Amino acid sequence: METxxxxxxxxxxxFGRRTILENVNLQIYEGQVTTIIGxxxxxxxxxxxxxxGLIKPDEGTILFRGKPLNGMSKSEVDASLAQMSYMFQDNxxxxxxxxxxxxxxxxxxxxxxxxxxxxxKVMARIEQTELTDSAKKFPSELSGGMQKRAALARAxxxxxxxxxxxxxTSGQDPVRKNAILSMIAQYQRKFGFTAVVVSHEIPDVYxxxxxxxxxxxxxxxxxxxxxxLEDFDHPFKDEVIRSLESLQKELTGLHSKRQxxxxxxxxxxxxxxxxxxxxxxxxxxxxxxxxxxxxxxxxQEAIQSMGVYIDKHFGAIGGFSTxxxxxxxxxxxxxxxxxxAEDMLADFIKDFQEHGISEIWAGAREKAAPGTCVDFTxxxxxxxxxxxxxxxxxxxxxxxxxxxxxxxxxxxxGVNK
Amino acid sequence: xxxxxxxxxxxxxxxxxxxxxxxxxxxxxVKTWRLVRLLLSPxxxxxxxxxxxxxxxxxxxxxLFLALAKTFWHKQLSKIVQQLYYIGASSTTIIALxxxxxxxxxxxxxxxxxxxxxxxxxxxxxVALSLVRELGPVLTAIMITARAGSAITAEIGVQRISEQxxxxxxxxIDPMRYLISPRIVAAIISFPLLTALFDLIGIIGGYVSSVLxxxxxxxxxxxxxxxxxxxxxxxxxxxxSVVFAVIVATVCCYxxxxxxxxQDSHGAKAVGLSxxxxxxxxxxxxxxxxxxVTSLLI
Numbered sequence: 001m002e003t004x005x006x007x008x009x010x011x012x013x014x015f016g017r018r019t020i021l022e023n024v025n026l027q028i029y030e031g032q033v034t035t036i037i038g039x040x041x042x043x044x045x046x047x048x049x050x051x052x053g054l055i056k057p058d059e060g061t062i063l064f065r066g067k068p069l070n071g072m073s074k075s076e077v078d079a080s081l082a083q084m085s086y087m088f089q090d091n092x093x094x095x096x097x098x099x100x101x102x103x104x105x106x107x108x109x110x111x112x113x114x115x116x117x118x119x120x121k122v123m124a125r126i127e128q129t130e131l132t133d134s135a136k137k138f139p140s141e142l143s144g145g146m147q148k149r150a151a152l153a154r155a156x157x158x159x160x161x162x163x164x165x166x167x168x169t170s171g172q173d174p175v176r177k178n179a180i181l182s183m184i185a186q187y188q189r190k191f192g193f194t195a196v197v198v199s200h201e202i203p204d205v206y207x208x209x210x211x212x213x214x215x216x217x218x219x220x221x222x223x224x225x226x227x228x229l230e231d232f233d234h235p236f237k238d239e240v241i242r243s244l245e246s247l248q249k250e251l252t253g254l255h256s257k258r259q260x261x262x263x264x265x266x267x268x269x270x271x272x273x274x275x276x277x278x279x280x281x282x283x284x285x286x287x288x289x290x291x292x293x294x295x296x297x298x299x300q301e302a303i304q305s306m307g308v309y310i311d312k313h314f315g316a317i318g319g320f321s322t323x324x325x326x327x328x329x330x331x332x333x334x335x336x337x338x339x340x341a342e343d344m345l346a347d348f349i350k351d352f353q354e355h356g357i358s359e360i361w362a363g364a365r366e367k368a369a370p371g372t373c374v375d376f377t378x379x380x381x382x383x384x385x386x387x388x389x390x391x392x393x394x395x396x397x398x399x400x401x402x403x404x405x406x407x408x409x410x411x412x413x414g415v416n417k
Numbered sequence: 418x419x420x421x422x423x424x425x426x427x428x429x430x431x432x433x434x435x436x437x438x439x440x441x442x443x444x445x446x447v448k449t450w451r452l453v454r455l456l457l458s459p460x461x462x463x464x465x466x467x468x469x470x471x472x473x474x475x476x477x478x479x480x481l482f483l484a485l486a487k488t489f490w491h492k493q494l495s496k497i498v499q500q501l502y503y504i505g506a507s508s509t510t511i512i513a514l515x516x517x518x519x520x521x522x523x524x525x526x527x528x529x530x531x532x533x534x535x536x537x538x539x540x541x542x543x544v545a546l547s548l549v550r551e552l553g554p555v556l557t558a559i560m561i562t563a564r565a566g567s568a569i570t571a572e573i574g575v576q577r578i579s580e581q582x583x584x585x586x587x588x589x590i591d592p593m594r595y596l597i598s599p600r601i602v603a604a605i606i607s608f609p610l611l612t613a614l615f616d617l618i619g620i621i622g623g624y625v626s627s628v629l630x631x632x633x634x635x636x637x638x639x640x641x642x643x644x645x646x647x648x649x650x651x652x653x654x655x656x657x658s659v660v661f662a663v664i665v666a667t668v669c670c671y672x673x674x675x676x677x678x679x680q681d682s683h684g685a686k687a688v689g690l691s692x693x694x695x696x697x698x699x700x701x702x703x704x705x706x707x708x709x710v711t712s713l714l715i
Contacts, residue, residue, distance in 0.1 A: 052587050082589050092584035094576075106588040109492065109595065158588075 003066045005030040005162065005194055006051055008220075011060035013046055020046050022218040023060070028211075030161075033188055033195040035205050038215035044198040045089065047215065048164050051196065052086050053077070082110075085155035089167040089198075091147045093139040093154070100126065100135040103154045110158070125153040129183075130296075145176045145297070149183070156187065163188075165197040175304060177201055179296035181208050182326065186291060202256075207326040230257065254307050254329070260322035267334045268387040277334045278341035278384050279391070281398040282310055282405075284327040285377040293374030302376065303327060305360040313348050313356075330395055338384040345382055349405045352378075380405045473671075480593075480674070481667045484601045487594040496599035497606075504565045504600070505607030509614060515560050516553075516615035520622025523547055528627045537633055541641030544623035549646060549654045553616040555707055557608065558661035562699040566669040569600055570695040573673030574688035582674070597674065601666040608662035609655045616654070653714045660710055664702045669695045 004027035013021040020043040028034045028051075038044050049055040050062060053069070061068045064080045072080065093102050103125055107118045126135050129149040139147055148168060155163055165184060169177040181201060185208035188195045199205040206212070206226035214222035214229070216236040222229060255263065267277070284290075284306055290299045307329060310321050314331045321331040333341050360376065381402035385394035454461075487493075527543040573596060576582050585592045620642055627633040672695035679687045 054583055054586055078589065084587070086584070086587035088580050088584060090580065092580040094581055094584075095579075096572075106590065109590045110588065 002029060004028055004063070005065060006196075007063040007066075008047075008050070009061045009063065011050065011057045011062060013043075013050070013055065014058050019218055021050075021057075024215075024218075024220050026213055026220045026223060028194065028196055030194050031192060032210035033185065033197065033208055034211045034213060035197045035199055035209040036213045036215055037199065037202060037205070040200075042215050043218060044215055045166055048086075048166050048196065048198055051162075052084050052164055053081050054086075083160055084162040084164060085158060085160040086164045087148075087151050087155045087166060087168055089170055091139070091151040093147060093150055095139050098136050098138055099131055099142070099150045099153075102139070102150060103157050106154065106158050122157060125157045128187075129153040144172060145179070148172070148176075148180055152183065152187070156191065156193075159191070160193055162194045162196070165195065165199075167198050167200065169199060169201050175297055175300045178204055178300040178303070181205060182287075182291065182299065183296045184208060185326070186288065186296075206257075207323075230261075254311055255320060255322050257322055257324075260320065260330075260332075263320050264332055264391055267332070271334075271387045273386065273388050276337050276384050276386055277332060278336045278338060278382060279394045279398045280314075280331045280333065280341070280345060280380060280382050281324070281395060281402060282306070282329045282331070282378065282380045283402060285379060286375070287327045290374050290376065302360050305362070306356075306378070309352065309356045309359060313351060314344075317344065324395070330398075332391075338382070341382055341384070345380065345405075349380070352405065375407065377407045378405055379403060477667055477671045480597070480671050481601065481663065483593050484597040484667075484670070487591065487598040488602050490594060493594070493599060493602075496595070497602050500599045500603030501606060504561065504569075504603050505610060508561055508564055508607070508611060511560055511564055512557060512611045512615050513618045515556060516548075516618035517622040517625075519552055519556060519615075520544060520548065520619030520624075521626040522622075523552070523619070524623035524626035524628075525631070527623070528631045528633060537627075538637045539641060540623065540627045540633055541638040542645035544627070545620055545642040545646050546650065548616045548619040548623075549650045551707070551711075553612045553619065554608075554654050554657040554661060555703060557612045557615045557658065558665055558703045559700055561604075561608065561611065562665050562669070562696055562703070565604075566665050566699055567692050567696050569666070569669040570673040570676075570692045571688055573597075573670060574676035574691050577674060577676050578684055578688060592674075597670045600670055601663070604662040604666035605659060608658040608665075612654060612658040653711075656714065657707060657710050660706055661703050664706055665699045668699045668702065672698070 006028040008024050008026045011021055011024040012019065024047065036044050036047060046055060050057055061070060063069070064072075067076075069077055069080065093099075094105070097105070100122060104118050104122045107113055107121060111118075113121070123135075126132055129152055131146060131149055131153060134142055134146055134150070139150065142150065152168075168184065169180050172180060178201075181199075181204055184195060184197065187193075188208075197205065197209070206229075209226055212222065212224060212226055212229050213220055214232075214234075214236050216234075221234055221236050222232050224232070254260075271277075284303060287299060290302060294302075303323075303326070307321075307323060310329050310331060314321060314333065317333075318335060319331045319333045321329055324330045333344060336344065357376070357378070360378075379402040381398040381400065383394050383398035383401060385391065385397075488497075523544045524540060527540045528537060531537045531539055531543070573582075576596070582592045582596070585595055624635070624638055628635045628638050672691040673688075676687045676691040677683075679690060681687075682690050
C-alpha cells in the first residue's frame, strides 16, 4: 500500500479550553489534489497550519513520508518543511514590496542563486501567472484576483513539491473563483506538486480534486474521492454540503450534481419502466488551449456562458442540467424520445450557432487581453435511456456519440462561425 | 435576639437534618469567600502585574539575545545598512533641530543664572557637560523612540497581524534574523552617532544664544567647552547611548512582534496599543536606565 506523503495520527489541538481538532486521522497522497471541506471556524486552517509546522499538535503525531516529524532532527524537519509552500487566505503579501520583490524574496533569502538566475526564474513565474504588467506594482495597487496570482507565484517560485492553499478563492466573484481553481489544477498538472486545498466552493472544487477530506465536529469524518462523497451518508452532508451547495448556482445557474440526481430520481419514479428519456452531453473542448490563449478568467467566462445558454434553452422545454466536470454539461430531457430529442438538439444547435457561440465568445472576450485569439470547439452527444437503466450508462453512451456542434475561429479581423 | 418558636423549630430541624444544615452553610461560605476575594483583589492584581512584568522582562531578554545571535550572517549587511539609513540617517534632521534648540535654551538659562553669580565664563562648561553627560544621550533616545521606534513597532505589528511574519516562517525565512536582528544592530550603531551629532549641534546652539544673541565672550565659551570635557564624559555618554539603543530597539521590536498576543485588544487596535506601549515603556525605561547607568559610572 502506498505510503501517504502526510499522515495525521490522533492529532489533537486545543487553544485554552477550546478543542479545535480532536483525534484527527488523515492521509494525503503524493501528486494528488486533496481538498479539505468543512464549516467556517471548524479548524480547517488550523489543520493546514499543522502540516507546514506553524502550529504544533498538543497530542498525536504528524508523519511526513512515513516518518514522525517529532522524531526527526531539526535539519530533517527543516528539509521536509522546505519542500512546502503555503498560500494564505489573505495572501500575506509584503505590502511594502513590489510584486517582483515579493516573488523574489524566498529565492533571495533562502538560496545562493545569482541575481540574473533569480530574475529569470521570477519573471518566468510572473509570466505564467499573467502578471507581467504588474511586476513593479505594490500589492495594494492590484485587484483581489491579481493578488491571489501574485501569492500563487510566490508559493510556486521555489518549485515546491507540496503547496497548501488556504481558501484560495475567498472574496472572489464566481468567475474568478473558478478561474483560481482552474489555475491550481493547471499548475498542479504542469509542475506535478501535491496540492492541499481548503475550500468552500462546492461542487466546483470537486472538479479539480482527487480526494476530499471532510472536517466536521473537530474530526475528519470522510476521506475519499468526490464520487464516494456523493454516496456518503452522514449528518455532515446535511449541515455542510447542502448549505454550501446552495451557493453553487453562482457560476452557471445549473443544478448541483446532488440536486440533479434528486430531480432525476423524482422524475423516474413517476415513469413506467417502458417510458423513455434522453440525455444530452455538451463539452467545451481544448480547455487548456483556451486558458493558454485567453487566460483563466476568460475560460471561466466561456464556461459560464455555455452553462447559462444550455440552461436557458433546455430549461424552457422541461429539461434540467448540471455541470458534470470542469468543461462538460449534462442535460436530461425527461419526456422525450430519441427522434424528438434529435429535433430539440437540432433547434439548439441552430440557435447556438446563431447566438450562443457569440455569447460565449462575448463572455470570454470581456476578460481577455485585446488582440488575443483562440479556437473554440463545442461538441454534443445524445442518447436515449429508460428508467431501468443507470444514468451513468446513458451519459457514457451520449458521450460516445459526441459530434461537433459549433466552432468559433478567431481571426485578427473578427470572428468566423 | 430571641428566635420565635417557629424559627427555633426550623433551626433545630435543620441541625438534626445534615442536608438542611449544608444548605444553610453554603451561602455563608460563598459570602465569606467573596469578601476574602474582594479584600485580596488589590494584591491579586499587583501579583498579576509583577508576574507579567517578570515574564515580559525574561522574554524580551531572550528576544534580544536571539536577535543578536542572528546578526552574523552574510546576507545581514544590506539589511543593517537599510535600517541604518532608516533609523540613523533619516533622523539626523530632527536630532539636529532638537539639539540646536536644547543647546540654545541651555545657553540662555545658564547665561541668566550665572550672570547673577558673576560666573558667565562657566556657560560653556555648563552647556557642554549637561549635553554630553545627560541631555544628549537621553533626548536623542527619546527622539528616536518617537520617530523611528514607534514606526518599527507599527510596521512589525502590521506584519504580524496580516500574517506576513507567518508567511516568512512558511518560506523558512527566520523572522528574527530577517526583521529584528538588523533593526537592533542598526540602533546600536546609530544611537551613539546621533548622540554625538546632538551634542555638537547643542554646543553650537548654546554658542548662538549665549555668545551671538546675549553677548557672552566667544573665546571663553569655546575654551570652557574644550577644557571642561574629559574623555570619560564622552565615553560615559556613549555607553549610555548604547544602553538606550538596546532598550529602545528591543522594546519597540518586541511590542510589534507580539502585538497579536495582547490580552486587551486584537487586530489594528492591538497594533495601535502596542505602538503606544512601546513609546511609553521605552521613554520610561530610558530614564530609569539613565539613573542606574549614571550611578554606576559616576
